[in-house]
Amino acid sequence: MLLCLPDPPADFCFPSSPSFGIERMMDRVTNDIAARASRDELTRLLAAVSRGDRNAFSGLYKRTAAKLFGICLRLMGNEAEAQEVLQEAYVTVWSKADRFDPVKASPITWLAVLTRNTALDRLRRRNAASEDLSEAAEVEDDRTSAFAILAEAQDATRLYHCLGTLDGRAQAMIRSAFLDGANYPQLAEREGVPLGTMKSWIRRGLQRLRLCLEQ
Amino acid sequence: MTDERTPADGPRDLAAEYALGVLTGAELLKARELERTDAGFRDEVARWTGRLAPLLDEVDGVAPPDAAWAAIQKRVGPSASNDNNTVVLSRQVARWRGIAGGMTAVAACLSFALIWTLPRTQTQPAPIEHSAPTPAPAPAPAPMVAILGDQGQAAKVVASWDPAAHQLVLAVAGDMKTDENHSHELWVIPKGGKPSSLGTMSASRQMHMRLAQTLAKLLENGATIAISVEPRGGSPTGAPTGPVIASGALTQA
Numbered sequence: 001m002l003l004c005l006p007d008p009p010a011d012f013c014f015p016s017s018p019s020f021g022i023e024r025m026m027d028r029v030t031n032d033i034a035a036r037a038s039r040d041e042l043t044r045l046l047a048a049v050s051r052g053d054r055n056a057f058s059g060l061y062k063r064t065a066a067k068l069f070g071i072c073l074r075l076m077g078n079e080a081e082a083q084e085v086l087q088e089a090y091v092t093v094w095s096k097a098d099r100f101d102p103v104k105a106s107p108i109t110w111l112a113v114l115t116r117n118t119a120l121d122r123l124r125r126r127n128a129a130s131e132d133l134s135e136a137a138e139v140e141d142d143r144t145s146a147f148a149i150l151a152e153a154q155d156a157t158r159l160y161h162c163l164g165t166l167d168g169r170a171q172a173m174i175r176s177a178f179l180d181g182a183n184y185p186q187l188a189e190r191e192g193v194p195l196g197t198m199k200s201w202i203r204r205g206l207q208r209l210r211l212c213l214e215q
Numbered sequence: 216m217t218d219e220r221t222p223a224d225g226p227r228d229l230a231a232e233y234a235l236g237v238l239t240g241a242e243l244l245k246a247r248e249l250e251r252t253d254a255g256f257r258d259e260v261a262r263w264t265g266r267l268a269p270l271l272d273e274v275d276g277v278a279p280p281d282a283a284w285a286a287i288q289k290r291v292g293p294s295a296s297n298d299n300n301t302v303v304l305s306r307q308v309a310r311w312r313g314i315a316g317g318m319t320a321v322a323a324c325l326s327f328a329l330i331w332t333l334p335r336t337q338t339q340p341a342p343i344e345h346s347a348p349t350p351a352p353a354p355a356p357a358p359m360v361a362i363l364g365d366q367g368q369a370a371k372v373v374a375s376w377d378p379a380a381h382q383l384v385l386a387v388a389g390d391m392k393t394d395e396n397h398s399h400e401l402w403v404i405p406k407g408g409k410p411s412s413l414g415t416m417s418a419s420r421q422m423h424m425r426l427a428q429t430l431a432k433l434l435e436n437g438a439t440i441a442i443s444v445e446p447r448g449g450s451p452t453g454a455p456t457g458p459v460i461a462s463g464a465l466t467q468a
Contacts, residue, residue: 057291061284066276069283074274083283090287105265112271113264120236127239156269177237178270184237206231213266 042107162212170205234263
């Protein structure tokens with residue numbers, strides 16, 4: 001089951017539920033074929049944006065804004081901040097499009113990661129406002145990771161397979177951290193466990209995940 | 216607080232946790248430090264980011280409101296003059312750097328960083344945002360720079376003003392600490408005029424502000440930009456009440 005916008009570019013089709021079954025995998029295969037075509041289109045647009053082409057920027061926005069705004073909403077939890085993060089992300093795209101390397105990442109993945117990192121920075125500033133200001137001060141000029149993705153992985157089928165080998169708790173925590181932007185203290189509080197326990201769950205989960213992914 | 220670190224613990228785990236986004240406090244700062252200094256760590260973070268990125272496909276798309284695109288277009292600046300500005304501004308600053316021989320290296324780096332970020336990115340919304348409709352740009356006026364130094368002439372803040380975009384960017388070079396009862400307030404003082412507040416400064420090392428037309432027209436060649444220490448939240452009177460800790464003149468370098 002796919003949710004698509006009217007006249008969708010392929011990247012706008014998303015599985016309607018995060019199930020892990022064969023149905024999902026079939027969906028992804030279908031998606032992947034269509035995605036390849038739009039991947040080339042987005043790569044071309046990003047290259048044009050890096051040369052300052054405003055029409056390309058507009059085209060890129062039309063094709064990707066819904067996806068990226070969804071990510072902003074999911075992480076920020078409210079529309080006002082989600083909009084600000086979206087703006088910030090596209091302003092970054094405009095100025096840093098030359099950092100996109102099609103060999104290392106698909107354009108939509110690069111955009112999604114950049115958007116997620118922009119949202120994370122903001123979440124950290126929000127958290128830091130009440131805790132440690134030194135965290136906030138560092139965030140701004142420190143965006144190295146916003147642009148760096150290594151190609152070797154990005155294999156959805158493999159990731160879901162390996163996530164499936166973790167115990168349900170670790171799986172859920174890792175997913176929540178990545179998709180909701182929850183940090184250690186927030187996850188510990190939400191689950192009602194000591195911070196150390198939460199760290200241990202997630203660290204072990206990540207270690208097992210790595211072992212599985214590296215096989 | 217118990218912290219049951221598991222055996223194979225080390226930078227590799229930290230990279231995974233950093234990519235996942237769960238770190239806070241000292242661990243977050245340590246990860247940032249490693250990210251800056253350790254290429255191996257950076258690669259590991261990038262690898263993890265790539266591994267986890269497919270999860271983002273699960274997020275349903277939501278069409279953003281039309282206002283978002285309008286705001287983005289506004290923030291990336293008026294179409295024609297943008298790229299020229301970059302070149303013009305860097306050239307001007309290069310000249311100005313040659314003149315200001317006594318300037319500290321830190322300030323030099325900062326002004327350079329500013330030039331790089333100024334024309335196209337406005338990454339951080341300023342805490343004080345005087346929003347104003349961007350006027351249709353006349354023949355683009357030249358960007359200006361001010362080095363705000365203390366009485367010992369040490370550069371504390373580099374201010375860069377782009378009249379076309381109404382954008383003021385501040386980069387803090389020196390020590391600008393304040394306590395919780397005080398704020399740093401930013402002022403513009405036109406030649407022979409009275410100080411007008413541009414708002415209080417945030418704790419960050421870099422600030423971007425878009426100024427309203429009424430304030431923007433005060434930032435002319437020769438105007439002074441100054442920072443005073445005020446009660447938290449800013450001067451209660453609308454004029455500077457505390458000591459001025461840094462000031463400098465705007466020059467069309």
